[in-house]
Amino acid sequence: MLLIQCPHCGDRNSDEFTFNGEIVPRPDADADPATWRRYLYMKSNGDGWQTERWFHVSGCRRFLRVERNLDTNEIRDVRDYGDPS
Amino acid sequence: MSQHRLGARPGEVIDRDQPVEFKWNGKTVRGFEGDTIASALAANGVRVFSRSFKYHRPRGILTATYHDPNVIVQVGEDPNVRGAHQRIEAGMDVRSQNTWPSLGFDVKTVNRLVGRFLSPGFYYKTFIRPQSLWPTYAKVLSRFAAGGDVDPNHAPANFDHRYAHVDVLVAGGGPAGMAAAIAAADGGASVMLVEEEHDLGGHLRYGNSQDLEDLRELKTSVMTRPNIEVLTDSVVSGRFDHNWVSVVQRTIGHVEERLIQARVGALVVAAGTLERPYVFEGNDLPGVMLSTAVRRLINLHAVKPGDRAVVMTSNELGDAAITDLESAGVDVTKVLDARQGETVVKVSGGRRVKTVADSSGNTHRADLLVMAAGWTTPTSLLNMAGDRPKYSPEAARYLPLQLPDNVMVTGGMAGSGSTNELVDHGSATGAEAARRTKGEEPQPVPKLRPGIQPELYRSSTHGFVDYSEDVTSKDLISAAREGYDSMELAKRYTTVGMGPVQGKVEAVNAVAIHGEAVDNSLLETATTTWRPPYAPIRLGTLAGRKYEPVRYSAIQDWHEAYGYTPILAGQWVRPDHYGDPAAEVNAVRNGVGIIDVSPLGKIDLRGTDVPRLLEFVYVNKWSRLDVGKVRYGVMCAEDGVIMDDGVTGRLADDHYMMTTTSSGAGSVWNWLDDWLQTGFPSWDVRMTAVTDGWTSINVAGPRSRELVSRLTDIDLHPGSFGYMEVRTGTVAGIPGCFVWRIGFTGELSYEIHSPANHGLELWEALLRAGHDLGVTPFGLEAQRIMRLEKGHFIVGQDTDGLSQAHGFGVDWAIKMDKPDFAGKPELRFQAEHGEYPRLVAIQTLDPEVVPDEACQIISETGGIIGRVTSSRMSPTLGRSIALAQVEHTSAAPGTRINIRLTDGKTVTASVLQQHAHFDPDGSRLRA
Numbered sequence A: 001m002l003l004i005q006c007p008h009c010g011d012r013n014s015d016e017f018t019f020n021g022e023i024v025p026r027p028d029a030d031a032d033p034a035t036w037r038r039y040l041y042m043k044s045n046g047d048g049w050q051t052e053r054w055f056h057v058s059g060c061r062r063f064l065r066v067e068r069n070l071d072t073n074e075i076r077d078v079r080d081y082g083d084p085s
Numbered sequence B: 001m002s003q004h005r006l007g008a009r010p011g012e013v014i015d016r017d018q019p020v021e022f023k024w025n026g027k028t029v030r031g032f033e034g035d036t037i038a039s040a041l042a043a044n045g046v047r048v049f050s051r052s053f054k055y056h057r058p059r060g061i062l063t064a065t066y067h068d069p070n071v072i073v074q075v076g077e078d079p080n081v082r083g084a085h086q087r088i089e090a091g092m093d094v095r096s097q098n099t100w101p102s103l104g105f106d107v108k109t110v111n112r113l114v115g116r117f118l119s120p121g122f123y124y125k126t127f128i129r130p131q132s133l134w135p136t137y138a139k140v141l142s143r144f145a146a147g148g149d150v151d152p153n154h155a156p157a158n159f160d161h162r163y164a165h166v167d168v169l170v171a172g173g174g175p176a177g178m179a180a181a182i183a184a185a186d187g188g189a190s191v192m193l194v195e196e197e198h199d200l201g202g203h204l205r206y207g208n209s210q211d212l213e214d215l216r217e218l219k220t221s222v223m224t225r226p227n228i229e230v231l232t233d234s235v236v237s238g239r240f241d242h243n244w245v246s247v248v249q250r251t252i253g254h255v256e257e258r259l260i261q262a263r264v265g266a267l268v269v270a271a272g273t274l275e276r277p278y279v280f281e282g283n284d285l286p287g288v289m290l291s292t293a294v295r296r297l298i299n300l301h302a303v304k305p306g307d308r309a310v311v312m313t314s315n316e317l318g319d320a321a322i323t324d325l326e327s328a329g330v331d332v333t334k335v336l337d338a339r340q341g342e343t344v345v346k347v348s349g350g351r352r353v354k355t356v357a358d359s360s361g362n363t364h365r366a367d368l369l370v371m372a373a374g375w376t377t378p379t380s381l382l383n384m385a386g387d388r389p390k391y392s393p394e395a396a397r398y399l400p401l402q403l404p405d406n407v408m409v410t411g412g413m414a415g416s417g418s419t420n421e422l423v424d425h426g427s428a429t430g431a432e433a434a435r436r437t438k439g440e441e442p443q444p445v446p447k448l449r450p451g452i453q454p455e456l457y458r459s460s461t462h463g464f465v466d467y468s469e470d471v472t473s474k475d476l477i478s479a480a481r482e483g484y485d486s487m488e489l490a491k492r493y494t495t496v497g498m499g500p501v502q503g504k505v506e507a508v509n510a511v512a513i514h515g516e517a518v519d520n521s522l523l524e525t526a527t528t529t530w531r532p533p534y535a536p537i538r539l540g541t542l543a544g545r546k547y548e549p550v551r552y553s554a555i556q557d558w559h560e561a562y563g564y565t566p567i568l569a570g571q572w573v574r575p576d577h578y579g580d581p582a583a584e585v586n587a588v589r590n591g592v593g594i595i596d597v598s599p600l601g602k603i604d605l606r607g608t609d610v611p612r613l614l615e616f617v618y619v620n621k622w623s624r625l626d627v628g629k630v631r632y633g634v635m636c637a638e639d640g641v642i643m644d645d646g647v648t649g650r651l652a653d654d655h656y657m658m659t660t661t662s663s664g665a666g667s668v669w670n671w672l673d674d675w676l677q678t679g680f681p682s683w684d685v686r687m688t689a690v691t692d693g694w695t696s697i698n699v700a701g702p703r704s705r706e707l708v709s710r711l712t713d714i715d716l717h718p719g720s721f722g723y724m725e726v727r728t729g730t731v732a733g734i735p736g737c738f739v740w741r742i743g744f745t746g747e748l749s750y751e752i753h754s755p756a757n758h759g760l761e762l763w764e765a766l767l768r769a770g771h772d773l774g775v776t777p778f779g780l781e782a783q784r785i786m787r788l789e790k791g792h793f794i795v796g797q798d799t800d801g802l803s804q805a806h807g808f809g810v811d812w813a814i815k816m817d818k819p820d821f822a823g824k825p826e827l828r829f830q831a832e833h834g835e836y837p838r839l840v841a842i843q844t845l846d847p848e849v850v851p852d853e854a855c856q857i858i859s860e861t862g863g864i865i866g867r868v869t870s871s872r873m874s875p876t877l878g879r880s881i882a883l884a885q886v887e888h889t890s891a892a893p894g895t896r897i898n899i900r901l902t903d904g905k906t907v908t909a910s911v912l913q914q915h916a917h918f919d920p921d922g923s924r925l926r927a
């Protein structure tokens, strides 16, 4: 159970959140099917630091940007999705 | 008193004033309160407790702890109870396990029977072919498999979950653990001290008088500190990310077990060491015991473990066992000092030890062989914290290497020392743990000495390494010779370490002996990886108590009073029907009925950009929806799969009410929030989920207008309030209602939404006002029949996680000329390819046959080309009707398809022109 520092609610267990994966920009609606397939189904599955989207669904209901280390699960930065990084 | 029970011992934990009678294999035996099953039986002269897994060898007490592989028993209806840990209770029905045909059955006979099981890899070699014999193999295997009997009629039991937040959690209540808890508490931390045994103390409990004195002092000190919570007979079973720690609490009283999940500031691991056996011929005979096992039996339970002992010692604790044996009146006939190179080579006997041969070539007559061969550090929690413990040849065990700042280690796992040294180290560790939880910069704690212990793994003979799985040193070496040169492979091939004790007894011996055959430095390069849980957890403990919250509408009390049959739909308890769903259908089709549809998801949307949001999340067009109109819409996820559907109405200029399916209410709410926060944060949309705020009642049937008109001043004339329109006003004297005309049932219908606190009032007003019209309450089942007659799909029943919108009869709604909407790119791709499955209405040629939902549709060649998604007997049409998903090649109207029924028979059906079985042009709902 990860501990996530919600900027609005404080330290909360990860089961209050839904995990939406790595933040990848949505392609243009007219992009070719291959681009869309990559966006929808291909995950980079890398290591090291990743910026992810988490939704505090059982808390403030804000979408958040979370920087998490995929090797250690360390979390170093959590901010509201709309806040400039 | 039995000849095996000793006189009073200073540290004994039995209460001689409290005799306890229980049953062992049907025979009544007597022990004392405080006895474990093993100690009580040993006090009664029992030496054989079980039969081994493969060879059916007799087995006796080995470790006398929770992890004793040889004393796993059935207690009443509970299998696999740890008999050397579980305390006796009056009337307990204890039986030996794995003793088919009986505990005393002749060994040689059984060995012949199981001859094929003898080599390593026996599962793979024996059961690979012929495959047709597998059912026979399975029967034989289950006969021999370790494990007791599970009673399918097991009485229900309560299990609990608890969440805890502690600054410092100490795993292990020996001297170092207690000292750590005390120091952490004195540093201002809240402390949880968890001990696996029935009392604090660790090895001090079965030590000498000085040990007992030290224990009393430490324990008093722990117990007088209010900020230490002590849990005994409890085990820290896992450590997970961000110091999330699980603790299984075994003895609580009102529940069987409790799972504690704790967020811990600092975890102090003080789990001590486990004594490990020495490997030699006959090392599994009853009467071969660890030095700590005999000390436990003598000092804790006043049980004499044998009459004549040979002791092989290699450390101070083994030496202490000699003193204890002598004080218990055991004749220590020979001491083999392994530090001087004297070891045991072979133990002989039939059902228990008779003679012991040593490395000097001498043979000693004895009924007890005590071995003190060294220690295994149960590094489970350290592994889970990311450590790769390192082997120390001087200490002949693994020691911690590198831990995160919030996990610390003390006591026997960290090194060796006198009680004072262990206590000092525990104190320093506990104080530092408390500091760290306050966010102070971590400082190192001085290290304990690793300790000195000769490396003793195997004698010149072969013996058992894994007692649970009957794996010998010979098996490990031959596995290595067969090419299983990696420990991880050899483990799976021989099953060493895969039995009930999961490596606690055998892990290090296995690595060392496998290393003999492969690479002698294996101990130093390999690490033993222990995965959670450290000790077994009952499935009930993981499940916990059954907490499934349900939701009720404001009309629930009425439904109950009216004798409804409930059905759980998502989280909602709803009326399935009130007795006769077919009659309810007929009442609606011929007159008027009312249904409670409050669980319908409702989202209030306000702001100037609501049309842009609707335009984006629905596949259809929303830009020109006038005030007073409602529209049906379909939502797709980005992969083009249908996510939800429902109607949205415009109540005022910048005020909309969206409805969703009952089960989709939460996910649609999240979906809209997602786009508003991450996609279009500048849009002016204010969204409120108001499902519970409104009671929703659908009034349906040809006489619904007549009924509603009696209760409202809203003009219901079809010319002024048409199909797919919404009006706001007062209904049954309740102001602030909104009413829309939609048609899920296919009848003229008005859906009235009133503030929830007036819901029951509205429901009863409708019943009163419609009494002469025969107004009939109807439930979910009648509604489902009517919507199926009309061919309306239900998202999640007629669609699934692969159902893209084009195949489901809503092509008309998908507007590809919109610049963008959720799911558009995938829907465009789908439209261009067209080989997607189709939802079709079907009717069986035999009108009486209703295929079960999920029956498969079979092609000429026997392949699966679809399935029935909804089916009912239609009261309106008097025949079987259904919706089905089929491959596009079988979707043309008039196509004959074959449905494989549940009983294996086949029925033929025909594909209809349209989805509706009844009133396809919709004249009734537009009335």
Ligand SMILES: [Zn+2]
Pocket: A006, A007, A008, A009, A010, A056, A059, A060, A061, A062
């Ligand atoms: Zn929050």
